[in-house]
Amino acid sequence: MSVRTLSINGHAVAMATGTTLLAAAREVGVPIPTLCHLEGLSPVAACRLCLVEIEGSGKLQPACLTPVAEGMVVHTDTPRLQDYRRTVIEMLFTEGNHVCAICVANGHCELQDRAVEVGMDHSRLPYRHPDRPVDLSHPLFGLDHNRCILCTRCVRVCDEVEGAHVWDVGWRGEHCRIIAGLNEPWGAVDACTDCGKCVQVCPTGALFDKADTTGEKHADPARLGALVRARARGQQTR
């Protein structure tokens, strides 16, 4: 196994080739905030929270997708990155309709947690209050587009882990949203196995169990990592 040596926030680090900067940083106890990343799913660098500075490169790079390289000098927590991360969170809050007080995920929401971490006590950007629909056509689950941050965890878990590929992303820009099937009501998509993995991995209250009301959604995205690891090791039981 070949090894790359690099520096992360001044710590000398040796990591196997192919390790991502995010995995390397977490391995040595350097926290990097993420929202779209989830162990067990392919990385997509959609949320831009994990951007880091690499000396010699003018561009910020997403830590979730960038492999370690020999001699790399990485900074994960500069004032510039701190400001960008708070701005990213403010953009997520103002772009949709995130009314924490009445949300199913209040108190157990990754977006809410990231807002605390970046020190957001208000948004410096104006609220858009877009008109977005709610899909309650599925018998067990609901999708509230107002709370969706387009992280695409649901798209990836359904495709890569469940193998059903119910979800996809439709349109672009401010019209971009998660679609079921060929832009059908979720309940009309035969491919859905009702497994609920999308609900479990959703970082906000966008996907929820209909039985849950305000503050009652306690999703556990980490369970996915356990499932994927068990599959990789052939440990599934019948």
Added chain:
Amino acid sequence: MKLRFATVWLAGCSGCHMSFLDLDEWLIELAQRVDVVFSPVASDIKTYPEDVDVCLVEGGVANADNLELILQVRARTRLLVSFGDCAITANVPGMRNRLEGAEPVLRRGYLELADGSGQLPHAPGLVPDLLERVLPLHELVPVDHYLPGCPPSAARIRAFLEPLLRGEPPLMEGAAMIRFG
């Protein structure tokens, strides 16, 4: 000299003020350290006075009365505090903004959802006109401090006010102080 202290209730549910009253016996300590010069829960004064040191403002700005009062508050207050999620984000009152305008909101509320006998409210000078959009305070006037929460808990309000009364800026970080909701 005692600080001149006020609280104001705009477009909110009064929950932030209820949480303020949850300060219980600490309210007695507060009353010894400040003069309450205007407050829907602690004063009978009807006109917002001059030379206020600290004002906690609950609620977003949703109608003409709210707008008039917040401009007055800003002009007459040294430290204006956005008190709770409605003041900071427009929160639940702001959910009407998706209907894009005051008239569609009134039609929705008073005609479309009425049982056949609905009529639009019309009482000039008595019922204030709705603004087209509900806005957080800082989109209209400069705000000095933000105290999030729906409502902010009594413990959070106290942890905010104690340093402020000593003339120090409150340390607003961590879930205990700035978590929304």
